[in-house]
Amino acid sequence: MSSLRAFEAAARHASFARAAEELGLSAAAISAQIRKLETEMGVTLFHRGHRAVSLTEQGEAYAHRVIDAFAMLDPTDTLATSVEPRVTIELDAEFCRQWLLPRLTPEVLNDMGVHLNLRTHTGTPRSLPSETDIALLWGAMDFQGYKRSTFLRPKVFAVASPTLNASSLTEAAHHRLLHERDDTWWRALFDAASIPYPNRARHLTFHRCDLPIEAAAQGLGAAVGDDISAERYLAERRLIRLPGPILESRDYHMLVKRGHATGPMPRLVAWLKSEARAFETQVQKLLPG
Structure with missing residues (x-):
């Protein structure tokens, strides 16, 4: 218990010295206790x-469990019996900001009755932290201990501001083509429309998928976007979809840790799936033709 208490205090403070002050020990004693635990x-x-x-990473996962356990065991904490269960969702930072956060409300969180822990990443994760209960990932990736389904x-x-004076892919080529990293998706759209690609077109390149959409809404050019990043702008009429092909990207998948048939997990999973279905219905209204 002394080693666990030393670890719990050091994890909360991110400092051996401050943990030592709290527990009335030396920093060397805290370090020794944690070495013993390791x-x-x-x-x-x-x-x-x-x-x-x-x-x-392993320390962070273990710290969540130890800190929660000590909080529940604290006899002075009158709220200990009502501590909300923690559910950790792993997802891309931009997807979290663009899709999940706009759907979270105080009422939703209260109904769920969970301490929601949103862990975000950039790029493609090679592994999932051990405390991950649900992962929303772009692409079909499997991890041991998780059940995967299409989300x-x-x-x-292609999209553009209504003020850009571009009503087709051909007209978009007279403005800057906004895109992420390279023009692969622009080439795919022109190819799908059987229109020669404008090799002399001007470009503005970003390294985040949300920024071309924001730039297009500011009238800086036409952008290639997707329904997730462009949803809010289309609904507010800050962007319109240019007539032309609609292509499919890689799917987002939901991975749910096995063995969570009871508790708050089934309710949270059902809510996420319901929001995904409602989103796809809304997209059909926002993308006529």
Whole structure:
């Protein structure tokens, strides 16, 4: 218990020195207790720098459990019996901001009755942190211990501000072509429309998928977007879809940790699936023709 208490205090403070002050020990004693715990567990819980320490991935996962456990055992905490269960969702940072956050309301969170822990990443994750209960990932990836299902099927198309004076792909080529990283999707759209690609077109390139959409809404050019990133702009009429092909991108998939048939997980999973179905219905209204 002394090692666990030392770890719990150090994890909360992200400091051996501040944990030592709280527990009335020396920083060396805190370090020794945590070393003992690491030896017993066979894992490294902290990265140790010259002037600072930080939790490793395994340390962070273990800290959530230990901190919650100590909070529930605290006899002075009258709220301990009503601590909400923690559910961790792993997802891309831009997807979290564009799709999930607009759908979360205080009422939704209260109905769920969970302490929602949103872990975000950029790029494609090679593994899932051990505390992950649900993952919403772009692309079909399988991880041991999780059941995967299709979540959303993004649609890709060209958009522009209503003020840009572009009503077709051909007219869009007279303005800047806005896109992420390279012009692969623009070439695919022109090819699908059987229109020669404008190799002399001007470009503005970003390295985040949401920024071309924002730039298009500001009238900087025409963009290739998808229904997830463009949903709000289309609904507010800050963007319109240019006539032309609608292509399909890789699907988003939901991965749910096995063994959660009871508790808050089924309710949260059902809500996510319901929101995904409602989103696809709404997209059909926003993308006529």
